[in-house]
Amino acid sequence: MKTKLLFVLLLLLAIGFGSGTASASGKPTVILDPGHGGIYSGTAGYSGNRTGYYEKHANMEVSNRLKTELEKRGFLVRMTRTTDVQFSRISSSQDLVERMKVANGMIASGNNDNTIFMSVHHNATGSPTFGGYETYYFNNNFASSAYPPSVLQRHYSPESGRLATATHRSVINSGVKEGRGIVANSLYVNRVANVPAVLLEVGYMSNPTEEAMIKQAWFQQKVAENVAKGVDDFFNVYVVNDVNGKALRQYASKTDALNYAKTVAGSYVAHKKTGVVEGATKPEPIERPLVYGIYHSGVKIANNLYGTEQEAVNEAKKWKNTRVVHTTTGAVLWSNYLPQKYVVLDGSDKEVAKYYREDDALAHGGRLPQASVIDSSTLENDIVWSNFKRKNFIVRSKDKGEMIELYNREEAREYARNWPNSELFDVWAQKVIFTNPDTAKYSYTPQNIQGKSRIETAIEVSKLLYPSGFASSKAQKTVVLATSGQYADALSAGPLAAHYGNAPILLSSAKTLTPAVEQELKRLKANRVVIVGGTVALSASVESKLKSMGMSVERLSGQTRYETNEQINAKLPAASGMFVTSGNNYPDALTAASVAVVKKWPIVLVRDGMALPNRLSTGYGKDIVIIGGTAAVPAAMETAVKREVGADGVRRLAGTTRYDTGTATIDHFSKEFISNRLIVSTGTNYPDALVSSAISARYNAPLFLVPDNSMPATLTTTLSKHSKEKLINRTYYVGGAVNPGIKTTINAMQK
Structure with missing residues (x-):
């Protein structure tokens, strides 16, 4: 008993005993807990058993909005869950236990004073008329041996009360109805x-009127904004610290804090949120930039950035499946699960260095006068790159001649298997060592896919894909429908359409369902339509018309194109990577779509100044490819992603123009396009290219955006190389806006 008491006293002394104040150390952090999740759905409220909308859905919606508002105010936000999951299947009480282990584990070492915890819930009671907003916190008066609080919560109880007061008053002062008010008790998560x-407790879902309001975006946003304001008020205090940094007192007034500090020798005043020191100067340690990050293959490691490589490695060794990455260069410096399989050889094939990442090995090899990089994980130590060795295996078409030169025999043989009437020539042996048994002769046909309008062009694409309508055996007879008036909502719809059995993307006028679209739905024998965008994009009457035709209709929409994008991506299965593009313009996203449908990756839309989307901040172990320059996707967003998930998994593909960006993307993913088809559309308007991703999904074909006049050199080079290597036998010119001269140039490349 004495030992335990001593430990408690030492712990309380370490964090600042007695005053309940907090010193300003570390970045102000909010650990946000969206309450129930997964199999524990919380209250069904008044209508949940009928509608399927439970407390867990409302908790997450409010929490996501609150996260955004807190980040706008400069807070670092950690969420206990970002998807609909539970933490234990044993029981709901055990789920609480595990959830709080996660929450407490997110507190950065030494930053308890500048971190708070908030759990978001919605209430229910037996009375359908009772309602209102409530705030609960732990009060030391409720401490008991039967339900003991943590030692640290005993210390922080006064601050919990102050946090409850600040946030509750902010919400109620905004006009939100109050329930029981601020309630001091001993709920598990708080204690x-x-x-x-x-x-x-945001509101009572057992109250039908309040439940309806809880589901509304405006109400959720109002609560989120005012809770965030209350958090700001909570942190807007001045803390008097002694010479050792221990908190003595805190004040709402800077003047009062400075006056008290004058009475304590060596003390200084720091603003709790900003850490700005007032009055006497706080001794500042020499700090190195935190550029060495520790990353796990599947989860986020809290407090993962360090000033030196050795500090990071020492900490990483405490975990399994970790690596140390330079947050700027992306170089992997150490790992206990990745192999150092990329080996740099000098001109005499002597090993010079080993690397975890191909890019790092190539960078080293490129600095040597003679060097090669091999992949030591392959049976034949395949050559990845060399600046002096020749590629001795040539794949050639019997009809068109040489297609591609490769270093490695088996890679070249596999390549030749993809192309009819091709063969593999071994330069060393001076003989053909493989002949493709498919002897079909090469021929080329350009094909125009266009209608009199953008709506009819989309229909022509649908007819190309399904000339006889959907087969009766087709599992998903789905169509994705977007507005013909603007691109915003449908920018990321390509992967969604591909996921729904390669659904055609059709376009309709906003107010009424276009008759030609109605006829196409009937011709296809579709039974389900997924609308992307709100009622401004495609009205309620369009939705009603579809339902009257016997269609099952689902609408994916949000208040902004970014929220619609989140809705779309939430429907997609887990993927090995994702694309990040600007939501403020269309070319980069349309280029990404033709690759995304082949890779089965989602497209995440971003804009300057927005918080890091959840899908990016939780993209551990995934490839994240940014399409477009820093004017499209800001450098700050790239830096944030790299620090969050590891710079080794983040790549930017960009050029000086939309066409350069397009060719950079297609060049990088060239191996994905094992197809003898091309898709070409105008890069100066969006509708034709928007509906082309379904062709990419069908044929593994890239989409080339072209200008209205002459083609830039980079586009000509990539198109020419692609045409040579892939034996293009058909080019789909989608829409009537492709310049005839450009068509002639592209067709000539195939001869």
Whole structure:
């Protein structure tokens, strides 16, 4: 008993005993807990058993909005869950236990004073008329041996009360109806949190009127904005610290804090949120930039950035499946699960260095006068690159001649298997060592896919894909429908359409269903339509018309194109990577779509100044490819992604123009396009290219955007190389806007 008491006293002394104040150390952090999730759906409220909308859905929606608002105010936000999952299948009470282990584990070492915990919930009661907003916190008066609080919560209880007051007053002052008010008690999540903590009951879902309001975006946003304001108020205090950095007192007034500091020798005043020191100068340690990051293959490691490589490696060794990455260059410096399979050889094939990542090995090899890089994980130590060795295996078409030269025999043989009437020539042996048994002769046909309008062009694409309509055996007879008036909502719809059995993307006028689209739905024998965008994009009457035709209709929409994008991506299965493009313009996203449908990756839309989307901040172990320059996807967004998930998994593909960006993307993913088809559309307008991704999904074909006049050199080079290597036998010119001269140039490349 004495030992335990001593430990408690030492712990309390370490964090600042007695005052309940907090010193300003570390970045202000909010650990946000979206309440119930997964199999524990929380209350069904008034209508959940009928509608399928439960408390867990409302919790997540409010939490996501609150995260955005807090980040706007400069807070670092960690979420216990970002998807609909539970933490234990044993019981709901065990789920609480595991959830709080996760929450407390997110507190950065030494930053308890500048971290708070908030759990978002929605209430229910037996009375359908009772309602209102409530805030709960742990009060030391409720401490008991039967339900003991954590030692740290005993210390932080006064701060929990202050946090409850600040956030609750902010929400109620905004006009939100109040329920029981601020409630001091001993709820589990509050009493075991190791930082100031509150539980928010946003409203009563058992009240039908309040339940309807809870589902509304405007109400969720109002609550989120005012809770965030209350958090700001909570942190807007001045802390008086002694010479050792221990908190003595805190004040709402800077003047009062400075006056008290004058009475304590060596003390200084720091603003809790910003850390700005007032009055006497706080001794500042020499800090190195935190550019060495520790990353796990599948989860986020809290407090993962370090000033030196050795510090990062020492910490990483405590975990399995970790690597140390330079946050700027992306170089992998150490790992206990990745192999150093990329080997740099000098001109005499002597090993010079080993690397975890191909890019790092290529960078080293490129600095040597004679060097090669091999992949030591392959049976024949395949050559990845060399600046002096020749490629001795030539794949050639018997009809068109040489297609491609490769270093490695088996890679070349596999390549030749893809192309009819081709053969593999071994330069060393001076003989053909493989002949493709498919002897079909090469021929080329350009094909125009166009209608009198953008709507009819989309229909022509649908007819190309399904000339006889959907087969009766087709599992998903789905069509994706977007507005013909603007591109915003449908920018990322390509992967969604591919996921739904390569659904055609059709376009309709906004107010009424275009008759030609109605006829195409009937011709296809479709039974389901997924609308992308809200009722401004495609009205309620369009939706009603579809339902009257016997269609099952689902609408994916949000208040902005970015929220619609989130809705679309939530429908997609887990993927090995994702594309990031600007939501403010269309070319980069349309280029990404033709690759995304082949790779089965989602497209994440971003804009300057927005918070890091959840899908990016949780993209551990995935490839994240940014399409477009820094004017499209800001450098700050790229830096944030790299620090969050590891710079080795993040790549930017960009050029000086939309056409250069397109060719950079297609060149990088060239191996994905094992297809003898091309798709070409105008790069100066969006509708034709928007509906072309379904052709890419069908034929593994890239989409080339072209200008209205002459083609730039980079586009000509990539098109020419692609045409030579892939034996293009058909080019689909989608829409009537492709310049006839450009068609002539592209067709000539295939001869």
